[in-house]
């Protein structure tokens with residue numbers, strides 16, 4: 420993002436946003452809430468705006484040393500590049516120096532890594548892992564209906580009892596007019612019918628992997644493998660549900676939890692034991708990914724994570740500030756209020772600019788942006804259960820517990836209870852801080 424973009428849509432959107440925030444505060448009051456964020460968060464894990472705010476504020480504080488260290492390294496790069504020993508990293512150039520830093524100290528030839536990730540092998544490898552840890556069987560079916568040739572349909576059943584669990588479609592390669600991100604969509608949520616039978620969930624996974632070309636198979640990069648593990652985690656969440664009401668089944672869980680299981684599963688793609696089960700050079704499958712490359716991928720993952728998260732935290736806080744308690748009739752000045760937070764938590768911003776004018780998440784995620792970090796903290800904590808188990812990320816017993824306590828339960832019971840049942844203890848933020856490179 421450049422400095423110029425910080426003025427995007429400013430004239431039109433700032434007055435509108437001020438009005439929106441005022442109206443939301445008014446609506447919340449009429450509904451008996453102290454603030455819009457209390458109203459929005461009531462049904463989420465955080466329960467109210469103050470708890471969400473305190474959570475983000477404590478992370479802002481805890482991550483300070485890592486953020487400072489990253490800025491110092493970027494500053495050194497800038498000083499040597501500009502021959503100005505006093506050079507400071509600013510909002511306008513942090514991304515540039517972040518890229519420079521990654522290129523200089525953590526360079527990995529991501530294109531060369533693609534040979535280890537031929538699509539079919541990755542898919543079958545991931546299937547084997549999920550089938551094994553969750554006690555499942557996947558079988559390809561002849562689809563009675565599909566919206567495009569090449570879309571495949573798969574049935575999921577319980578490996579032990581053969582009980583059918585649900586169906587998923589895979590629509591994996593791009594074509595004109597197709598949704599161009601990666602996502603899981605629910606087609607039919609799991610629901611208990613009046614006759615006692617279970618209407619089994621059906622989902623579709625939409626991806627856009629590079630199609631096979633020039634005689635070579637589709638070769639994924641590591642990022643795409645990570646995304647596949649993440650999105651397929653949402654499929655599992657949808658399919659392994661046994662909640663009675665569709666409203667509470669599958670991924671219909673609080674917004675500050677829904678990403679946690681999938682975020683957790685991204686860790687699998689940084690683990691040598693996991694990768695060695697499927698990742699191999701398609702030209703010579705005896706060649707596995709060298710351990711030092713996986714080590715470098717892990718280092719690169721956290722190299723500038725402090726800066727990335729401080730930016731996220733500033734967004735979370737400005738969202739909560741806008742939607743926090745307001746006196747009746749008080750005027751809102753979204754630009755000034757949010758610029759102060761960005762300056763305080765991230766980098767100083769020019770008071771004439773208005774990032775908030777094009778921060779689209781304020782519509783739809785209003786009072787909910789903190790949820791990304793909230794879910795990340797749970798994901799990191801849940802991952803430790805696998806990490807401390809005998810089989811690591813491939814541990815069947817832990818996988819089955821995740822299936823029973825988290826996936827099956829949905830939000831038919833309080834998700835905090837489900838998480839604690841899976842963890843076998845209260846939730847902690849320490850593992851999250853550890854993934855940010857802090858503490859031990």
Ligand SMILES: [Zn+2]
Nearest residue numbers: 649653678681
């Ligand atoms: Zn997701």
